[in-house]
Amino acid sequence: MAKKKSAPKSTAKPAPKADKPLPTAHADGAPGIDIGISTGDRRKVADGLSHFLADAYTLYLKTHNFHWNITGPMFNSLHVMFEGQYTEQWTALDEIAERIRALGFKAPGSYAEFVRLSSIPEEPGLGDSADWREMVRQLVVGNEAVCRTARKVLATADKAGDDPTVDLMTQRLNIHEKNAWMLRSLLQ
Numbered sequence: 485m486a487k488k489k490s491a492p493k494s495t496a497k498p499a500p501k502a503d504k505p506l507p508t509a510h511a512d513g514a515p516g517i518d519i520g521i522s523t524g525d526r527r528k529v530a531d532g533l534s535h536f537l538a539d540a541y542t543l544y545l546k547t548h549n550f551h552w553n554i555t556g557p558m559f560n561s562l563h564v565m566f567e568g569q570y571t572e573q574w575t576a577l578d579e580i581a582e583r584i585r586a587l588g589f590k591a592p593g594s595y596a597e598f599v600r601l602s603s604i605p606e607e608p609g610l611g612d613s614a615d616w617r618e619m620v621r622q623l624v625v626g627n628e629a630v631c632r633t634a635r636k637v638l639a640t641a642d643k644a645g646d647d648p649t650v651d652l653m654t655q656r657l658n659i660h661e662k663n664a665w666m667l668r669s670l671l672q
């Protein structure tokens with residue numbers, strides 16, 4: 485009877501043991517986060533950023549809506565101006581949402597969440613005869629609201645030592661204050 489061959493010895497090295505476990509593993513098995521900001525502070529900054537994302541998204545949509553529906557003698561210049569603004573805002577939304585994820589929290593991404601979180605109220609539709617002055621006024625108000633929310637988040641992030649969020653909010657303030665100035669100038 486032929487002798488059974490023994491299984492060849494494995495040459496693979498055993499997986500190295502981690503020096504210490506990841507901090508505060510979550511119930512779902514996801515690794516904990518230790519980036520030098522306490523969980524409470526990360527939660528506060530992420531919560532502020534969620535409000536900021538809701539405001540930024542609401543303003544983005546309003547700007548795009550007005551790009552579509554502008555009529556009258558200012559059509560060409562405002563159609564182009566609104567396009568420049570909503571295109572820039574659309575790109576920034578991704579940065580804001582991904583900062584929330586990097587802090588360890590879920591980014592809001594539905595209309596229901598944005599309506600609940602945004603400080604910019606729904607204003608009545610502008611109807612068939614869209615008045616360009618009313619569109620511009622709403623965008624001034626919207627850009628200013630986004631600025632106020634950014635300032636709150638910036639202060640929270642600064643206290644928490646969260647420099648990337650401070651940097652992001654500084655960049656957004658720069659853009660939205662400039663947008664508000666340019667739009668305001670059309671009404672003066």
Ligand SMILES: [Fe+2]
Binds near residue numbers: 551567
């Ligand atoms: Fe377009």
